[in-house]
Amino acid sequence: xxxxxxxxxxxxxxxxxxxxxxxxxxxxxxxxxxxxxxxxxxxxxxxxxxxxxxxxxxxxxxxxxxxxxxxxxxxxxxxxxxxxxxxxxxxxxxxxxxxxxxxxxxxxxxxxx
Amino acid sequence: xxxxxxxxxxxxxxxxxxxxxxxxxxxxxxxxxxxxxxxxxxxxxxxxxxxxxxxxxxxxxxxxxxxxxxxxxxxxxxxxxxxxxxxxxxxxxxxxxxxxxxxxxxxxxxxxxxx
Numbered sequence: 001x002x003x004x005x006x007x008x009x010x011x012x013x014x015x016x017x018x019x020x021x022x023x024x025x026x027x028x029x030x031x032x033x034x035x036x037x038x039x040x041x042x043x044x045x046x047x048x049x050x051x052x053x054x055x056x057x058x059x060x061x062x063x064x065x066x067x068x069x070x071x072x073x074x075x076x077x078x079x080x081x082x083x084x085x086x087x088x089x090x091x092x093x094x095x096x097x098x099x100x101x102x103x104x105x106x107x108x109x110x111x112x113x
Numbered sequence: 114x115x116x117x118x119x120x121x122x123x124x125x126x127x128x129x130x131x132x133x134x135x136x137x138x139x140x141x142x143x144x145x146x147x148x149x150x151x152x153x154x155x156x157x158x159x160x161x162x163x164x165x166x167x168x169x170x171x172x173x174x175x176x177x178x179x180x181x182x183x184x185x186x187x188x189x190x191x192x193x194x195x196x197x198x199x200x201x202x203x204x205x206x207x208x209x210x211x212x213x214x215x216x217x218x219x220x221x222x223x224x225x226x227x228x
Contacts, residue, residue, distance in 0.1 A: 032214035043117070043204055043219030044156075051214060089156065093214065098169060101146075101217060103156040 003027045004092050006104035015113045019077040023090030023104055026071065030092040034101070035064060035075045038087045047088075048075070080111045115139065117220035119205050125226045131193040134223045136205030137186055143210030146217055147180055147190050150202045162188065163210055195227045 005024045013019045021035075031052040036044035050057040050064045050073070057064050063076045077084055090104040118137040126132055138145045146161040160170040165182045173180070177196070182188040192199055202224050206217040 034216055036219075041221070043206075043221045046216040046218060049214070049216055095214075098161075099214060100158055100161065100169065102158075105155045 002105075003030075004090055004102050004104040006088075006090055006107050008107050009105075010108040010110070012110045012112060013080045015082055015111055016079045019075075019080045019084065019109055019111065021075040021077075021088050021090075021107050021109065023073045023075075024071060025073075025092050027092070027094065027102075028071070029094040029096055030102075031095055032093045032099070033064070033066060033073050034091045034093075035062075036089040036091060036103075037084075038089060038106070044089055077109075080109075082111050082113045085109055085111045117205055117207050117218055119203075119220035119223050121223060122221065123224045123226075125228065126195060127228050128196055129194045130227075131191065132195045132199075132225060132227075134190040134203050134205075134225070136188045136190070136220060138188070138205070138207030139218055140186070141209065142207035142218075143185075144208045144215075144217075145182060145188050146206040146208075147188070148204040148206065148219075150204060150222070156204070159190070197227045200225055200227050 034049040035047040037047050038044045048059050048062045050066050066073045087106045089106045091101045093099045093101050120135045147159040150156045159172045160180045162182045180190045202222045204222045206219040208215045208217045
């Protein structure tokens with residue numbers, strides 16, 4: 001039972017353009033959402049998060065949007081840079097479940113120069 | 114700024130051998146998590162500790178797996194006996210814990226190959 005889904009296995013974007021990574025979840029108890037970036041042979045690196053009481057959080061080139069009614073969140077990267085090429089994981093947690101993270105399968109982002 | 118430190122980075126061993134993976138969390142973090150990443154199942158939580166106490170081990174696949182946290186700066190994940198299907202990348206993560214949502218910070222993982 002995949003509670004967090006990233007339906008696009010990969011995404012290719014031109015340098016300087018916007019990258020949009022999508023994530024859907026099924027469990028309405030989730031109240032905290034995170035995005036991680038992962039390079040080969042390294043651990044996931046925390047990128048940005050959003051609480052369920054907000055619908056947008058911004059940090060530099062990265063913005064996360066949350067649509068609770070649709071159980072959908074997205075990560076926007078503007079402008080995209082070649083160094084952004086990595087695997088991006090969406091994750092969610094619920095206070096009721098002890099804040100355990102449930103991860104999506106990941107999306108491979110390739111930014112072409 | 115020392116992050117989460119895992120050792121070894123790579124481990125290759127024969128089926129039936131005991132494997133011990135080690136983790137040093139970020140100093141001051143009260144929560145520690147062990148994850149396994151495979152192609153089939155992605156990143157899945159095995160067990161987590163709060164203040165050195167195991168809170169939820171429902172993700173531990175079977176009795177061959179055990180984890181300990183003898184103090185706030187060290188944890189081990191042990192597999193005995195190991196099997197080829199245990200081959201995966203094992204990550205340790207830590208977070209400040211306490212009330213409120215906090216991101217987890219990951220180590221670089223141990224790539225385990227069981228022959």
